[in-house]
Amino acid sequence: DQQVKQNSPSLSVQEGRISILNCDYTNSMFDYFLWYKKYPAEGPTFLISISSIKDKNEDGRFTVFLNKSAKHLSLHIVPSQPGDSAVYFCAASAGSSNTGKLIFGQGTTLQVKP
């Protein structure tokens, strides 16, 4: 059973526009959420995170929104740049376990067209 789901395998946007990547989760014990970016032949790199006590976290062009009641989070990239083209994974953890284990979604491939 997939506890973290990214239902859009791919997304294509024009350079300069907003990219919105979505993620849903089912486990109410998750209290910390992360987004990773992955280029081909490289390891995932950490992008941004949010704790369940917040509903928004910003870092430059990247903003993550969390809607706990809907068990939904989204990553907004504004403005999108061609270098943002990559696979994006959302991940969740249950902090109370203190193991740092992450549950990942399937990933969304973002293509930003010049």
Next chain:
Amino acid sequence: DAGITQSPRHKVTETGTPVTLRCHQTENHRYMYWYRQDPGHGLRLIHYSYGVKDTDKGEVSDGYSVSRSKTEDFLLTLESATSSQTSVYFCAIRLEQGWNTEAFFGQGTRLTVV
């Protein structure tokens, strides 16, 4: 790159042979993880370690074993490789800087079982 080195980076092996992948870190982190990445599944946790000789199973541990005899090295062993273990394997470490912390990943090992 958080001082993580995975070896080998690529390996082709035959069904039924044993294979060991190595993860080496230089920064004395307590927590280390092995994930595998497969299309349609994102990244899934195989095993993790929370100290020397302290390990535990993840989501997809069947067919895998791990060992951690030194803080800096976390080994993943496929006792008898099968074609279903063809995958990209990522090692990760956790920065313990609070209650919830991010994982940082190595460059990955692409394993093909023929």
